[in-house]
Amino acid sequence: MKAAAPLKVGIAGLGTVGGGVLRLLETQAELLEARCGRRIIVTAVSARDRTKDRGTDLSAVRWYDDASVMATDPDLDVVVELVGGSDGIAKRTVEAAFAHGRHVVTANKALLAHHGAALALAAEEKGLTLAYEAAVAGGIPAIKGLREGLAGNNIREVHGILNGTCNYILTEMRTTGREFAEVLADAQKLGYAEADPSFDIDGIDAAHKLAVLTGVAFGVTVDFAAVHVEGIRHISSLDIEYAQELGYRIRLLGIARRTDQGIEQRVHPCMVPIGSPIGATDGVFNAVVADGDFVDKVVLVGRGAGAGPTASAVVADLLDIARGRSTPTFGVPAGRLASLVASPIDRRKGRYYVRLMVVDRPGVIADIAASLRDQNVSMEAFLQRGRAPGEAVPVVLTTHDTEEAAMQRALALIGGLDAVLEPPRMIRIEDF
Numbered sequence: 001m002k003a004a005a006p007l008k009v010g011i012a013g014l015g016t017v018g019g020g021v022l023r024l025l026e027t028q029a030e031l032l033e034a035r036c037g038r039r040i041i042v043t044a045v046s047a048r049d050r051t052k053d054r055g056t057d058l059s060a061v062r063w064y065d066d067a068s069v070m071a072t073d074p075d076l077d078v079v080v081e082l083v084g085g086s087d088g089i090a091k092r093t094v095e096a097a098f099a100h101g102r103h104v105v106t107a108n109k110a111l112l113a114h115h116g117a118a119l120a121l122a123a124e125e126k127g128l129t130l131a132y133e134a135a136v137a138g139g140i141p142a143i144k145g146l147r148e149g150l151a152g153n154n155i156r157e158v159h160g161i162l163n164g165t166c167n168y169i170l171t172e173m174r175t176t177g178r179e180f181a182e183v184l185a186d187a188q189k190l191g192y193a194e195a196d197p198s199f200d201i202d203g204i205d206a207a208h209k210l211a212v213l214t215g216v217a218f219g220v221t222v223d224f225a226a227v228h229v230e231g232i233r234h235i236s237s238l239d240i241e242y243a244q245e246l247g248y249r250i251r252l253l254g255i256a257r258r259t260d261q262g263i264e265q266r267v268h269p270c271m272v273p274i275g276s277p278i279g280a281t282d283g284v285f286n287a288v289v290a291d292g293d294f295v296d297k298v299v300l301v302g303r304g305a306g307a308g309p310t311a312s313a314v315v316a317d318l319l320d321i322a323r324g325r326s327t328p329t330f331g332v333p334a335g336r337l338a339s340l341v342a343s344p345i346d347r348r349k350g351r352y353y354v355r356l357m358v359v360d361r362p363g364v365i366a367d368i369a370a371s372l373r374d375q376n377v378s379m380e381a382f383l384q385r386g387r388a389p390g391e392a393v394p395v396v397l398t399t400h401d402t403e404e405a406a407m408q409r410a411l412a413l414i415g416g417l418d419a420v421l422e423p424p425r426m427i428r429i430e431d432f
């Protein structure tokens, strides 16, 4: 019997992820061939540095200086885009691939968050695949899990830890007491962080991923601009200690939820119960929780960043293409995705943690309590450790369920009190 033709792959970008994909394809060549009945071979690459040792022999592949030119190479079946960035060369390369009839695999969540709808249309109009498992939650099969595995459900909510760098930083700060900047440098060395790490710590990377997950979960056009985004810059070791005392862990979460107003999408630090699946997910691990009307809750946990886990997701997409399997990019054919109706964060209802630095003197707590009362915010617990008459002390409170708009008004009043020395620090509590 004649052997099936190999799947010919061109890779743009040979950094952390691209290098990982090369190594995986080489190490697992036999396993992959046994699984899809074809060889998967890299025949072209585009990378900046031709001399760098990537641990694999690239002497026989065609090199391109311009990845978007590589995408027009007639002897390719698939273009794997691992350069990054929402526009520029990454976008041009993917568009050129579709224009020339090639499938695309990408790990680029920024590109999908900004141009996912248009690119899905461009692919599907030509019967091509745009695959992006690596773009969301690294090695976790979150896209396939949601889009294929839970296809029989109306999804009520999807939430999770979507940024490995932030979870690594928050975990290391808690367990080792190390400083933010030092741990971030570590995450960069380990290949977890984005080229510009402010995308990680300011929540933008998690928001890119959440916007993509929302598209898949709810069958709507990806709408990055509708995501409320906050990062972890303001989280201090003091907050991490208080969280522990209150039975919580601090996590940067992405949450997409269907509400009466529409779909709420938000990324911000949360306090979650220590024993919950999210609370128990430490380090570079990500967790994705989906809640479907028939299946109930499904939890997926795994490494969200790094060469090996991300390569694992890229290669799974290549196997699908090698097998001739195709699913609409966002679960619903691109032309039939609904527009997203956004539910604003002001309408969030839940509990809040607030930390204040106040002058330790009589009447201060009464003023804080009055500000809460005036906005109809009900206090649940109050914590002041130690005394330092006339000096600054941290004071922590938690609230019962409150609407965000009322909480923000109360915080503005509290922040305006003379005895409150720093802007109040607020962290939302999610009792998953």
Ligand SMILES: NC(=O)c1ccc[n+]([C@@H]2O[C@H](COP(=O)([O-])OP(=O)(O)OC[C@H]3O[C@@H](n4cnc5c(N)ncnc54)[C@H](O)[C@@H]3O)[C@@H](O)[C@H]2O)c1
Pocket (backbone or CB within 6 Å): 012, 013, 014, 015, 016, 017, 018, 046, 047, 048, 049, 065, 066, 067, 082, 083, 084, 085, 089, 107, 108, 109, 110, 134, 135, 138, 191, 192, 193, 194, 195, 304, 305, 306, 307, 310
């Ligand atoms: N690192 C991770 O853990 C991880 C996980 C999931 C997704 N991603 C995504 O994967 C993509 C790549 O990330 P990375 O961590 O491998 O980045 P990286 O910086 O290690 O690698 C990017 C590579 O692209 C090359 N490059 C830059 N401009 C180029 C151009 N014009 N033409 C060809 N090559 C060019 C760079 O030289 C570099 O080798 C990004 O979209 C990132 O968001 C990364």
Ligand SMILES: N[C@@H](CCO)C(=O)O
Pocket (backbone or CB within 6 Å): 135, 137, 138, 162, 163, 164, 165, 166, 192, 193, 194, 200, 205, 304, 305, 306
């Ligand atoms: N910088 C990202 C890489 C994985 O997408 C993270 O830390 O999660």
Ligand code: NA
Pocket (backbone or CB within 6 Å): 133, 134, 135, 136, 137, 138, 139, 140, 141, 142, 143, 313
């Ligand atoms: Na994934």
